[in-house]
Amino acid sequence: MSSFIYLTCQPGSEQTLKNEVSAINGLRFAFSKPGFITFKTDEDNIAYRRNAVIRCRDFVFAQTAGHSFGVVKVEQTENNGDIADKIWSRFLESEKTTDVSIYAPIRIHCWERCGIVAGENGYEPSISRNALAMHKQLVSKVPLNVKMATGAKDPFLPAQNGDNVLDCVAVTSNEWWLGTHYVDESSGEHSRWAGGVVPLQLPADAVSRAWLKFEEAIRWSGIEINNGDTCLDIGAAPGGASQALLARGASVIGLDPGVIAPQVLQNPNFTHSRFRTNQVKKKTFKNIRWIISDMNVAPNYTLETLEDFINNPELKISGLLFTLKLFNKEMADSIPSHLKRIRNWGFKQVKAKQLIFNRQEIMVACK
Ligand SMILES: C[S@@+](CC[C@H](N)C(=O)[O-])C[C@H]1O[C@@H](n2cnc3c(N)ncnc32)[C@H](O)[C@@H]1O
CATH class of the missing domain: 3.40.50.150 (Vaccinia Virus protein VP39)
Structure with missing residues:
Protein backbone atom coordinates (compact mmCIF):
# COMPACT_ATOMS: atom_id res chain seq x y z
CA MET A 1 0.00 0.00 0.00
CA SER A 2 1.28 3.52 -0.80
CA SER A 3 1.70 6.16 1.84
CA PHE A 4 2.61 9.80 1.62
CA ILE A 5 4.86 12.34 3.30
CA TYR A 6 4.14 16.05 3.24
CA LEU A 7 6.64 18.92 3.56
CA THR A 8 6.23 22.67 3.76
CA CYS A 9 8.74 25.19 2.48
CA GLN A 10 9.06 28.83 1.51
CA PRO A 11 6.96 29.43 -1.64
CA GLY A 12 9.41 29.17 -4.55
CA SER A 13 11.76 26.73 -2.80
CA GLU A 14 9.87 23.60 -3.93
CA GLN A 15 12.40 22.53 -6.58
CA THR A 16 15.36 23.00 -4.24
CA LEU A 17 13.53 20.95 -1.61
CA LYS A 18 12.72 18.25 -4.18
CA ASN A 19 16.44 18.05 -4.95
CA GLU A 20 17.17 17.48 -1.26
CA VAL A 21 14.44 14.82 -0.94
CA SER A 22 15.86 12.93 -3.94
CA ALA A 23 18.59 11.71 -1.56
CA ILE A 24 16.01 9.40 0.08
CA ASN A 25 15.54 6.17 -1.84
CA GLY A 26 11.94 5.09 -2.29
CA LEU A 27 10.28 8.53 -2.19
CA ARG A 28 8.64 9.78 -5.39
CA PHE A 29 7.32 13.28 -5.96
CA ALA A 30 3.47 13.28 -5.85
CA PHE A 31 1.98 16.80 -5.57
CA SER A 32 3.04 20.39 -5.15
CA LYS A 33 1.58 23.85 -4.66
CA PRO A 34 3.71 26.84 -3.67
CA GLY A 35 4.86 26.12 -0.11
CA PHE A 36 3.40 22.57 0.13
CA ILE A 37 4.71 19.37 -1.42
CA THR A 38 4.05 15.64 -1.02
CA PHE A 39 6.01 12.48 -1.81
CA LYS A 40 4.79 8.92 -2.19
CA THR A 41 6.36 5.69 -1.03
CA ASP A 42 5.39 2.07 -1.53
CA GLU A 43 7.38 1.05 1.56
CA ASP A 44 5.14 -0.73 4.05
CA ASN A 45 7.70 -0.61 6.79
CA ILE A 46 6.69 1.90 9.50
CA ALA A 47 10.33 2.42 10.56
CA TYR A 48 11.22 3.42 6.99
CA ARG A 49 8.40 5.99 6.88
CA ARG A 50 9.24 7.44 10.30
CA ASN A 51 12.88 7.71 9.36
CA ALA A 52 11.96 9.36 6.05
CA VAL A 53 9.93 12.03 7.90
CA ILE A 54 12.83 12.65 10.28
CA ARG A 55 15.25 13.05 7.39
CA CYS A 56 12.81 15.27 5.50
CA ARG A 57 12.17 17.70 8.33
CA ASP A 58 15.93 18.19 8.76
CA PHE A 59 16.45 19.31 5.16
CA VAL A 60 17.59 22.92 4.77
CA PHE A 61 14.56 23.93 2.69
CA ALA A 62 11.95 21.98 4.70
CA GLN A 63 10.11 23.97 7.32
CA THR A 64 7.86 21.13 8.56
CA ALA A 65 7.24 17.51 7.57
CA GLY A 66 4.91 14.69 8.51
CA HIS A 67 2.89 11.73 7.27
CA SER A 68 0.11 12.71 4.89
CA PHE A 69 -3.01 10.54 5.11
CA GLY A 70 -5.80 12.11 3.13
CA VAL A 71 -7.68 15.06 1.75
CA VAL A 72 -11.10 16.28 2.87
CA LYS A 73 -12.94 18.11 0.10
CA VAL A 74 -15.22 20.94 1.13
CA GLU A 75 -18.62 21.21 -0.58
CA GLN A 76 -20.11 24.68 -0.99
CA THR A 77 -22.97 23.89 1.38
CA GLU A 78 -20.72 22.69 4.22
CA ASN A 79 -19.80 24.75 7.26
CA ASN A 80 -16.72 24.33 9.47
CA GLY A 81 -18.65 22.00 11.79
CA ASP A 82 -19.42 19.60 8.91
CA ILE A 83 -15.80 19.71 7.78
CA ALA A 84 -14.57 19.02 11.31
CA ASP A 85 -16.82 15.91 11.43
CA LYS A 86 -15.33 14.72 8.14
CA ILE A 87 -11.77 15.35 9.37
CA TRP A 88 -12.30 13.36 12.57
CA SER A 89 -13.92 10.45 10.77
CA ARG A 90 -11.06 10.34 8.25
CA PHE A 91 -8.61 10.49 11.15
CA LEU A 92 -10.30 7.54 12.92
CA GLU A 93 -10.34 5.51 9.68
CA SER A 94 -6.67 6.21 9.08
CA GLU A 95 -5.71 5.09 12.54
CA LYS A 96 -6.19 1.48 11.36
CA THR A 97 -3.86 1.76 8.40
CA THR A 98 -1.29 4.47 9.07
CA ASP A 99 1.05 5.71 11.78
CA VAL A 100 -1.77 7.75 13.34
CA SER A 101 -2.46 6.69 16.90
CA ILE A 102 -5.49 7.87 18.83
CA TYR A 103 -3.87 6.77 22.09
CA ALA A 104 -0.88 9.11 22.02
CA PRO A 105 -1.95 12.57 23.22
CA ILE A 106 -3.31 14.47 20.25
CA ARG A 107 -2.71 18.11 19.53
CA ILE A 108 -4.24 19.82 16.50
CA HIS A 109 -2.34 22.05 14.11
CA CYS A 110 -4.48 23.94 11.57
CA TRP A 111 -3.02 26.32 9.04
CA GLU A 112 -3.59 27.68 5.56
CA ARG A 113 -1.00 27.30 2.83
CA CYS A 114 0.04 30.73 1.69
CA GLY A 115 1.89 31.34 -1.56
CA ILE A 116 3.50 34.57 -0.33
CA VAL A 117 7.11 34.85 0.84
CA ALA A 118 7.63 36.42 4.28
CA GLY A 119 8.29 40.15 4.14
CA GLU A 120 6.69 40.58 0.67
CA ASN A 121 4.41 43.65 0.59
CA GLY A 122 4.32 43.68 4.38
CA TYR A 123 3.12 40.06 4.67
CA GLU A 124 4.42 38.15 7.70
CA PRO A 125 3.49 34.50 8.36
CA SER A 126 0.83 33.88 10.99
CA ILE A 127 -2.11 31.53 11.55
CA SER A 128 -5.16 32.82 9.68
CA ARG A 129 -8.58 33.38 11.24
CA ASN A 130 -10.01 30.61 9.05
CA ALA A 131 -7.44 28.13 10.40
CA LEU A 132 -8.13 29.21 13.98
CA ALA A 133 -11.89 28.76 13.39
CA MET A 134 -11.27 25.22 12.12
CA HIS A 135 -9.10 24.48 15.16
CA LYS A 136 -11.97 25.57 17.40
CA GLN A 137 -14.46 23.33 15.58
CA LEU A 138 -12.14 20.34 15.74
CA VAL A 139 -11.58 20.86 19.46
CA SER A 140 -15.34 21.04 20.05
CA LYS A 141 -15.89 17.77 18.19
CA VAL A 142 -13.12 15.54 19.52
CA PRO A 143 -14.34 11.91 19.41
CA LEU A 144 -14.71 10.29 22.85
CA ASN A 145 -11.99 7.71 22.30
CA VAL A 146 -9.36 10.28 21.27
CA LYS A 147 -7.02 11.38 24.04
CA MET A 148 -6.19 15.08 23.80
CA ALA A 149 -2.88 16.56 24.94
CA THR A 150 -2.87 18.94 27.91
CA GLY A 151 -3.78 22.46 26.78
CA ALA A 152 -4.68 21.23 23.26
CA LYS A 153 -7.69 23.57 23.17
CA ASP A 154 -5.36 26.53 22.92
CA PRO A 155 -3.95 26.88 19.36
CA PHE A 156 -1.23 29.19 20.65
CA LEU A 157 0.44 26.66 22.93
CA PRO A 158 3.44 24.78 21.54
CA ALA A 159 3.27 21.01 21.08
CA GLN A 160 5.09 19.13 23.84
CA ASN A 161 7.44 16.17 23.65
CA GLY A 162 5.35 13.03 23.19
CA ASP A 163 2.49 14.77 21.37
CA ASN A 164 1.06 13.25 18.26
CA VAL A 165 -0.06 16.15 16.10
CA LEU A 166 -3.03 16.03 13.74
CA ASP A 167 -2.09 18.39 10.90
CA CYS A 168 -4.92 20.04 8.95
CA VAL A 169 -3.70 22.19 6.08
CA ALA A 170 -6.01 24.22 3.87
CA VAL A 171 -3.97 23.66 0.72
CA THR A 172 -6.69 25.26 -1.44
CA SER A 173 -9.91 27.03 -0.47
CA ASN A 174 -11.88 23.78 -0.75
CA GLU A 175 -9.39 21.14 0.41
CA TRP A 176 -8.06 20.31 3.86
CA TRP A 177 -5.05 18.01 3.61
CA LEU A 178 -4.54 15.84 6.67
CA GLY A 179 -1.34 14.58 8.18
CA THR A 180 0.36 13.72 11.44
CA HIS A 181 3.74 14.27 12.97
CA TYR A 182 5.31 13.26 16.22
CA VAL A 183 7.01 15.77 18.50
CA ASP A 184 10.01 14.96 20.65
CA GLU A 185 13.24 16.55 21.83
CA SER A 186 14.88 16.09 18.44
CA SER A 187 11.97 17.20 16.23
CA GLY A 188 12.91 20.87 16.42
CA GLU A 189 11.19 24.13 17.26
CA HIS A 190 9.18 24.23 14.02
CA SER A 191 7.46 20.89 14.75
CA ARG A 192 5.82 22.51 17.80
CA TRP A 193 3.85 25.13 15.85
CA ALA A 194 1.09 24.89 13.24
CA GLY A 195 2.77 24.97 9.84
CA GLY A 196 6.06 25.63 11.60
CA VAL A 197 4.97 29.24 12.10
CA VAL A 198 6.77 30.31 15.25
CA PRO A 199 4.33 32.88 16.68
CA LEU A 200 6.23 36.15 16.40
CA GLN A 201 5.01 39.65 15.78
CA LEU A 202 7.34 42.48 14.94
CA PRO A 203 7.31 44.78 18.00
CA ALA A 204 6.32 48.39 17.34
CA ASP A 205 9.82 49.57 18.34
CA ALA A 206 11.72 47.05 16.18
CA VAL A 207 13.96 48.92 13.75
CA SER A 208 13.99 46.20 11.06
CA ARG A 209 12.35 42.87 10.27
C1 LIG B 1 20.50 43.11 5.62
S1 LIG B 1 21.40 44.43 6.32
C2 LIG B 1 21.48 43.92 7.98
C3 LIG B 1 20.25 44.11 8.78
C4 LIG B 1 20.57 44.02 10.25
N1 LIG B 1 21.07 42.69 10.59
C5 LIG B 1 19.44 44.37 11.18
O1 LIG B 1 19.24 43.63 12.14
O2 LIG B 1 18.77 45.39 11.01
C6 LIG B 1 23.04 44.13 5.75
C7 LIG B 1 24.09 44.99 6.37
O3 LIG B 1 25.35 44.38 6.10
C8 LIG B 1 26.30 45.42 6.10
N2 LIG B 1 27.57 44.94 5.52
C9 LIG B 1 27.82 44.49 4.27
N3 LIG B 1 29.12 44.17 4.13
C10 LIG B 1 29.72 44.43 5.32
C11 LIG B 1 31.06 44.30 5.82
N4 LIG B 1 32.04 43.83 5.05
N5 LIG B 1 31.31 44.64 7.10
C12 LIG B 1 30.30 45.10 7.90
N6 LIG B 1 29.02 45.24 7.47
C13 LIG B 1 28.74 44.91 6.22
C14 LIG B 1 25.62 46.52 5.31
O4 LIG B 1 26.22 47.79 5.59
C15 LIG B 1 24.17 46.40 5.82
O5 LIG B 1 23.91 47.33 6.83
Whole structure:
Protein backbone atom coordinates (compact mmCIF):
# COMPACT_ATOMS: atom_id res chain seq x y z
CA MET A 1 0.00 0.00 0.00
CA SER A 2 1.28 3.52 -0.80
CA SER A 3 1.70 6.16 1.84
CA PHE A 4 2.61 9.80 1.62
CA ILE A 5 4.86 12.34 3.30
CA TYR A 6 4.14 16.05 3.24
CA LEU A 7 6.64 18.92 3.56
CA THR A 8 6.23 22.67 3.76
CA CYS A 9 8.74 25.19 2.48
CA GLN A 10 9.06 28.83 1.51
CA PRO A 11 6.96 29.43 -1.64
CA GLY A 12 9.41 29.17 -4.55
CA SER A 13 11.76 26.73 -2.80
CA GLU A 14 9.87 23.60 -3.93
CA GLN A 15 12.40 22.53 -6.58
CA THR A 16 15.36 23.00 -4.24
CA LEU A 17 13.53 20.95 -1.61
CA LYS A 18 12.72 18.25 -4.18
CA ASN A 19 16.44 18.05 -4.95
CA GLU A 20 17.17 17.48 -1.26
CA VAL A 21 14.44 14.82 -0.94
CA SER A 22 15.86 12.93 -3.94
CA ALA A 23 18.59 11.71 -1.56
CA ILE A 24 16.01 9.40 0.08
CA ASN A 25 15.54 6.17 -1.84
CA GLY A 26 11.94 5.09 -2.29
CA LEU A 27 10.28 8.53 -2.19
CA ARG A 28 8.64 9.78 -5.39
CA PHE A 29 7.32 13.28 -5.96
CA ALA A 30 3.47 13.28 -5.85
CA PHE A 31 1.98 16.80 -5.57
CA SER A 32 3.04 20.39 -5.15
CA LYS A 33 1.58 23.85 -4.66
CA PRO A 34 3.71 26.84 -3.67
CA GLY A 35 4.86 26.12 -0.11
CA PHE A 36 3.40 22.57 0.13
CA ILE A 37 4.71 19.37 -1.42
CA THR A 38 4.05 15.64 -1.02
CA PHE A 39 6.01 12.48 -1.81
CA LYS A 40 4.79 8.92 -2.19
CA THR A 41 6.36 5.69 -1.03
CA ASP A 42 5.39 2.07 -1.53
CA GLU A 43 7.38 1.05 1.56
CA ASP A 44 5.14 -0.73 4.05
CA ASN A 45 7.70 -0.61 6.79
CA ILE A 46 6.69 1.90 9.50
CA ALA A 47 10.33 2.42 10.56
CA TYR A 48 11.22 3.42 6.99
CA ARG A 49 8.40 5.99 6.88
CA ARG A 50 9.24 7.44 10.30
CA ASN A 51 12.88 7.71 9.36
CA ALA A 52 11.96 9.36 6.05
CA VAL A 53 9.93 12.03 7.90
CA ILE A 54 12.83 12.65 10.28
CA ARG A 55 15.25 13.05 7.39
CA CYS A 56 12.81 15.27 5.50
CA ARG A 57 12.17 17.70 8.33
CA ASP A 58 15.93 18.19 8.76
CA PHE A 59 16.45 19.31 5.16
CA VAL A 60 17.59 22.92 4.77
CA PHE A 61 14.56 23.93 2.69
CA ALA A 62 11.95 21.98 4.70
CA GLN A 63 10.11 23.97 7.32
CA THR A 64 7.86 21.13 8.56
CA ALA A 65 7.24 17.51 7.57
CA GLY A 66 4.91 14.69 8.51
CA HIS A 67 2.89 11.73 7.27
CA SER A 68 0.11 12.71 4.89
CA PHE A 69 -3.01 10.54 5.11
CA GLY A 70 -5.80 12.11 3.13
CA VAL A 71 -7.68 15.06 1.75
CA VAL A 72 -11.10 16.28 2.87
CA LYS A 73 -12.94 18.11 0.10
CA VAL A 74 -15.22 20.94 1.13
CA GLU A 75 -18.62 21.21 -0.58
CA GLN A 76 -20.11 24.68 -0.99
CA THR A 77 -22.97 23.89 1.38
CA GLU A 78 -20.72 22.69 4.22
CA ASN A 79 -19.80 24.75 7.26
CA ASN A 80 -16.72 24.33 9.47
CA GLY A 81 -18.65 22.00 11.79
CA ASP A 82 -19.42 19.60 8.91
CA ILE A 83 -15.80 19.71 7.78
CA ALA A 84 -14.57 19.02 11.31
CA ASP A 85 -16.82 15.91 11.43
CA LYS A 86 -15.33 14.72 8.14
CA ILE A 87 -11.77 15.35 9.37
CA TRP A 88 -12.30 13.36 12.57
CA SER A 89 -13.92 10.45 10.77
CA ARG A 90 -11.06 10.34 8.25
CA PHE A 91 -8.61 10.49 11.15
CA LEU A 92 -10.30 7.54 12.92
CA GLU A 93 -10.34 5.51 9.68
CA SER A 94 -6.67 6.21 9.08
CA GLU A 95 -5.71 5.09 12.54
CA LYS A 96 -6.19 1.48 11.36
CA THR A 97 -3.86 1.76 8.40
CA THR A 98 -1.29 4.47 9.07
CA ASP A 99 1.05 5.71 11.78
CA VAL A 100 -1.77 7.75 13.34
CA SER A 101 -2.46 6.69 16.90
CA ILE A 102 -5.49 7.87 18.83
CA TYR A 103 -3.87 6.77 22.09
CA ALA A 104 -0.88 9.11 22.02
CA PRO A 105 -1.95 12.57 23.22
CA ILE A 106 -3.31 14.47 20.25
CA ARG A 107 -2.71 18.11 19.53
CA ILE A 108 -4.24 19.82 16.50
CA HIS A 109 -2.34 22.05 14.11
CA CYS A 110 -4.48 23.94 11.57
CA TRP A 111 -3.02 26.32 9.04
CA GLU A 112 -3.59 27.68 5.56
CA ARG A 113 -1.00 27.30 2.83
CA CYS A 114 0.04 30.73 1.69
CA GLY A 115 1.89 31.34 -1.56
CA ILE A 116 3.50 34.57 -0.33
CA VAL A 117 7.11 34.85 0.84
CA ALA A 118 7.63 36.42 4.28
CA GLY A 119 8.29 40.15 4.14
CA GLU A 120 6.69 40.58 0.67
CA ASN A 121 4.41 43.65 0.59
CA GLY A 122 4.32 43.68 4.38
CA TYR A 123 3.12 40.06 4.67
CA GLU A 124 4.42 38.15 7.70
CA PRO A 125 3.49 34.50 8.36
CA SER A 126 0.83 33.88 10.99
CA ILE A 127 -2.11 31.53 11.55
CA SER A 128 -5.16 32.82 9.68
CA ARG A 129 -8.58 33.38 11.24
CA ASN A 130 -10.01 30.61 9.05
CA ALA A 131 -7.44 28.13 10.40
CA LEU A 132 -8.13 29.21 13.98
CA ALA A 133 -11.89 28.76 13.39
CA MET A 134 -11.27 25.22 12.12
CA HIS A 135 -9.10 24.48 15.16
CA LYS A 136 -11.97 25.57 17.40
CA GLN A 137 -14.46 23.33 15.58
CA LEU A 138 -12.14 20.34 15.74
CA VAL A 139 -11.58 20.86 19.46
CA SER A 140 -15.34 21.04 20.05
CA LYS A 141 -15.89 17.77 18.19
CA VAL A 142 -13.12 15.54 19.52
CA PRO A 143 -14.34 11.91 19.41
CA LEU A 144 -14.71 10.29 22.85
CA ASN A 145 -11.99 7.71 22.30
CA VAL A 146 -9.36 10.28 21.27
CA LYS A 147 -7.02 11.38 24.04
CA MET A 148 -6.19 15.08 23.80
CA ALA A 149 -2.88 16.56 24.94
CA THR A 150 -2.87 18.94 27.91
CA GLY A 151 -3.78 22.46 26.78
CA ALA A 152 -4.68 21.23 23.26
CA LYS A 153 -7.69 23.57 23.17
CA ASP A 154 -5.36 26.53 22.92
CA PRO A 155 -3.95 26.88 19.36
CA PHE A 156 -1.23 29.19 20.65
CA LEU A 157 0.44 26.66 22.93
CA PRO A 158 3.44 24.78 21.54
CA ALA A 159 3.27 21.01 21.08
CA GLN A 160 5.09 19.13 23.84
CA ASN A 161 7.44 16.17 23.65
CA GLY A 162 5.35 13.03 23.19
CA ASP A 163 2.49 14.77 21.37
CA ASN A 164 1.06 13.25 18.26
CA VAL A 165 -0.06 16.15 16.10
CA LEU A 166 -3.03 16.03 13.74
CA ASP A 167 -2.09 18.39 10.90
CA CYS A 168 -4.92 20.04 8.95
CA VAL A 169 -3.70 22.19 6.08
CA ALA A 170 -6.01 24.22 3.87
CA VAL A 171 -3.97 23.66 0.72
CA THR A 172 -6.69 25.26 -1.44
CA SER A 173 -9.91 27.03 -0.47
CA ASN A 174 -11.88 23.78 -0.75
CA GLU A 175 -9.39 21.14 0.41
CA TRP A 176 -8.06 20.31 3.86
CA TRP A 177 -5.05 18.01 3.61
CA LEU A 178 -4.54 15.84 6.67
CA GLY A 179 -1.34 14.58 8.18
CA THR A 180 0.36 13.72 11.44
CA HIS A 181 3.74 14.27 12.97
CA TYR A 182 5.31 13.26 16.22
CA VAL A 183 7.01 15.77 18.50
CA ASP A 184 10.01 14.96 20.65
CA GLU A 185 13.24 16.55 21.83
CA SER A 186 14.88 16.09 18.44
CA SER A 187 11.97 17.20 16.23
CA GLY A 188 12.91 20.87 16.42
CA GLU A 189 11.19 24.13 17.26
CA HIS A 190 9.18 24.23 14.02
CA SER A 191 7.46 20.89 14.75
CA ARG A 192 5.82 22.51 17.80
CA TRP A 193 3.85 25.13 15.85
CA ALA A 194 1.09 24.89 13.24
CA GLY A 195 2.77 24.97 9.84
CA GLY A 196 6.06 25.63 11.60
CA VAL A 197 4.97 29.24 12.10
CA VAL A 198 6.77 30.31 15.25
CA PRO A 199 4.33 32.88 16.68
CA LEU A 200 6.23 36.15 16.40
CA GLN A 201 5.01 39.65 15.78
CA LEU A 202 7.34 42.48 14.94
CA PRO A 203 7.31 44.78 18.00
CA ALA A 204 6.32 48.39 17.34
CA ASP A 205 9.82 49.57 18.34
CA ALA A 206 11.72 47.05 16.18
CA VAL A 207 13.96 48.92 13.75
CA SER A 208 13.99 46.20 11.06
CA ARG A 209 12.35 42.87 10.27
CA ALA A 210 15.72 41.22 10.92
CA TRP A 211 14.38 41.11 14.50
CA LEU A 212 11.89 38.46 13.35
CA LYS A 213 14.41 36.22 11.64
CA PHE A 214 16.94 36.37 14.49
CA GLU A 215 14.25 35.82 17.16
CA GLU A 216 13.16 32.75 15.22
CA ALA A 217 16.78 31.71 14.72
CA ILE A 218 17.66 31.96 18.42
CA ARG A 219 14.67 29.76 19.35
CA TRP A 220 15.35 27.24 16.55
CA SER A 221 19.09 27.02 17.21
CA GLY A 222 18.76 26.52 20.97
CA ILE A 223 21.62 29.01 21.40
CA GLU A 224 21.23 30.49 24.87
CA ILE A 225 22.15 34.12 24.89
CA ASN A 226 22.28 35.09 28.54
CA ASN A 227 22.34 38.24 30.56
CA GLY A 228 25.86 39.66 30.42
CA ASP A 229 27.02 37.71 27.32
CA THR A 230 28.91 39.78 24.79
CA CYS A 231 27.82 39.42 21.17
CA LEU A 232 29.28 40.70 17.94
CA ASP A 233 26.61 41.60 15.37
CA ILE A 234 28.25 41.77 11.93
CA GLY A 235 26.17 43.69 9.39
CA ALA A 236 24.18 45.17 12.27
CA ALA A 237 22.60 48.27 10.72
CA PRO A 238 19.95 49.44 11.37
CA GLY A 239 19.86 47.11 14.39
CA GLY A 240 16.80 44.80 14.51
CA ALA A 241 18.86 41.68 15.26
CA SER A 242 20.86 43.57 17.90
CA GLN A 243 17.57 44.45 19.59
CA ALA A 244 16.76 40.72 19.99
CA LEU A 245 20.16 40.24 21.68
CA LEU A 246 19.89 43.36 23.85
CA ALA A 247 16.45 42.23 25.06
CA ARG A 248 18.14 39.11 26.48
CA GLY A 249 20.49 41.26 28.52
CA ALA A 250 23.49 40.82 26.22
CA SER A 251 26.06 43.50 25.43
CA VAL A 252 26.30 43.98 21.68
CA ILE A 253 29.00 45.38 19.43
CA GLY A 254 27.43 46.23 16.08
CA LEU A 255 30.04 46.08 13.30
CA ASP A 256 28.72 47.90 10.24
CA PRO A 257 29.68 51.01 8.26
CA GLY A 258 25.95 51.77 7.96
CA VAL A 259 23.66 53.85 10.16
CA ILE A 260 22.35 52.33 13.37
CA ALA A 261 18.88 53.47 14.47
CA PRO A 262 18.97 55.98 17.37
CA GLN A 263 16.92 53.78 19.74
CA VAL A 264 19.54 51.02 19.39
CA LEU A 265 22.48 53.44 19.71
CA GLN A 266 20.96 54.85 22.90
CA ASN A 267 21.00 51.45 24.61
CA PRO A 268 23.95 51.56 27.06
CA ASN A 269 24.74 47.92 26.23
CA PHE A 270 25.22 48.67 22.53
CA THR A 271 28.47 49.86 20.93
CA HIS A 272 28.72 50.80 17.27
CA SER A 273 31.95 49.80 15.56
CA ARG A 274 31.42 51.77 12.39
CA PHE A 275 33.69 49.79 10.07
CA ARG A 276 33.70 47.06 7.46
CA THR A 277 34.90 43.66 8.63
CA ASN A 278 38.18 44.03 6.73
CA GLN A 279 38.96 47.32 8.50
CA VAL A 280 39.09 45.92 12.04
CA LYS A 281 41.64 43.85 13.96
CA LYS A 282 39.89 40.66 15.05
CA LYS A 283 41.82 40.40 18.29
CA THR A 284 40.16 43.59 19.55
CA PHE A 285 36.95 41.54 19.97
CA LYS A 286 38.45 39.42 22.73
CA ASN A 287 35.41 39.22 25.02
CA ILE A 288 32.98 38.13 22.36
CA ARG A 289 31.07 34.93 23.15
CA TRP A 290 28.56 34.78 20.28
CA ILE A 291 28.74 36.11 16.73
CA ILE A 292 25.70 36.79 14.63
CA SER A 293 26.07 37.94 11.06
CA ASP A 294 23.65 39.23 8.44
CA MET A 295 25.81 40.89 5.76
CA ASN A 296 24.25 41.43 2.34
CA VAL A 297 27.21 39.81 0.60
CA ALA A 298 27.88 36.53 -1.23
CA PRO A 299 28.13 33.39 0.99
CA ASN A 300 31.87 32.94 0.40
CA TYR A 301 32.54 36.43 1.70
CA THR A 302 30.49 35.72 4.86
CA LEU A 303 32.30 32.41 5.39
CA GLU A 304 35.77 33.93 4.90
CA THR A 305 34.90 36.71 7.35
CA LEU A 306 33.64 34.29 10.00
CA GLU A 307 36.71 32.08 9.51
CA ASP A 308 38.94 35.09 10.25
CA PHE A 309 37.17 35.47 13.59
CA ILE A 310 36.96 31.86 14.70
CA ASN A 311 40.53 31.07 13.64
CA ASN A 312 41.92 33.92 15.70
CA PRO A 313 43.63 32.26 18.70
CA GLU A 314 42.78 35.21 20.98
CA LEU A 315 39.01 34.74 20.56
CA LYS A 316 36.91 32.04 22.24
CA ILE A 317 33.65 31.87 20.33
CA SER A 318 30.88 29.61 21.74
CA GLY A 319 28.66 29.81 18.69
CA LEU A 320 27.52 31.55 15.54
CA LEU A 321 24.20 32.42 13.99
CA PHE A 322 24.37 33.80 10.47
CA THR A 323 22.56 34.22 7.19
CA LEU A 324 23.87 33.07 3.83
CA LYS A 325 22.27 35.15 1.10
CA LEU A 326 20.95 33.41 -2.01
CA PHE A 327 20.95 36.12 -4.66
CA ASN A 328 19.63 33.61 -7.21
CA LYS A 329 18.21 30.06 -7.19
CA GLU A 330 21.45 28.51 -8.48
CA MET A 331 23.26 29.60 -5.34
CA ALA A 332 21.33 26.93 -3.42
CA ASP A 333 23.41 24.29 -5.30
CA SER A 334 26.50 25.36 -3.35
CA ILE A 335 24.88 24.96 0.09
CA PRO A 336 26.17 21.39 0.64
CA SER A 337 29.75 22.53 0.00
CA HIS A 338 29.29 25.58 2.27
CA LEU A 339 27.99 23.30 5.03
CA LYS A 340 30.94 20.95 4.56
CA ARG A 341 33.27 23.89 4.98
CA ILE A 342 31.39 25.08 8.10
CA ARG A 343 31.48 21.58 9.65
CA ASN A 344 35.28 21.77 9.48
CA TRP A 345 35.28 24.73 11.86
CA GLY A 346 35.08 22.35 14.80
CA PHE A 347 31.68 23.17 16.32
CA LYS A 348 29.78 20.25 17.89
CA GLN A 349 26.51 21.16 16.23
CA VAL A 350 25.87 22.73 12.84
CA LYS A 351 22.34 23.24 11.50
CA ALA A 352 20.98 25.14 8.53
CA LYS A 353 17.43 26.02 7.56
CA GLN A 354 15.46 28.44 5.47
CA LEU A 355 13.42 29.78 8.36
CA ILE A 356 9.80 30.94 8.22
CA PHE A 357 10.88 34.61 8.45
CA ASN A 358 13.87 34.27 6.11
CA ARG A 359 13.61 35.63 2.58
CA GLN A 360 16.21 34.83 -0.13
CA GLU A 361 18.62 33.38 2.38
CA ILE A 362 19.16 30.54 4.81
CA MET A 363 20.13 30.64 8.48
CA VAL A 364 23.08 28.67 9.85
CA ALA A 365 23.65 27.91 13.54
CA CYS A 366 26.92 26.58 15.01
CA LYS A 367 27.27 25.68 18.70
C1 LIG B 1 20.50 43.11 5.62
S1 LIG B 1 21.40 44.43 6.32
C2 LIG B 1 21.48 43.92 7.98
C3 LIG B 1 20.25 44.11 8.78
C4 LIG B 1 20.57 44.02 10.25
N1 LIG B 1 21.07 42.69 10.59
C5 LIG B 1 19.44 44.37 11.18
O1 LIG B 1 19.24 43.63 12.14
O2 LIG B 1 18.77 45.39 11.01
C6 LIG B 1 23.04 44.13 5.75
C7 LIG B 1 24.09 44.99 6.37
O3 LIG B 1 25.35 44.38 6.10
C8 LIG B 1 26.30 45.42 6.10
N2 LIG B 1 27.57 44.94 5.52
C9 LIG B 1 27.82 44.49 4.27
N3 LIG B 1 29.12 44.17 4.13
C10 LIG B 1 29.72 44.43 5.32
C11 LIG B 1 31.06 44.30 5.82
N4 LIG B 1 32.04 43.83 5.05
N5 LIG B 1 31.31 44.64 7.10
C12 LIG B 1 30.30 45.10 7.90
N6 LIG B 1 29.02 45.24 7.47
C13 LIG B 1 28.74 44.91 6.22
C14 LIG B 1 25.62 46.52 5.31
O4 LIG B 1 26.22 47.79 5.59
C15 LIG B 1 24.17 46.40 5.82
O5 LIG B 1 23.91 47.33 6.83
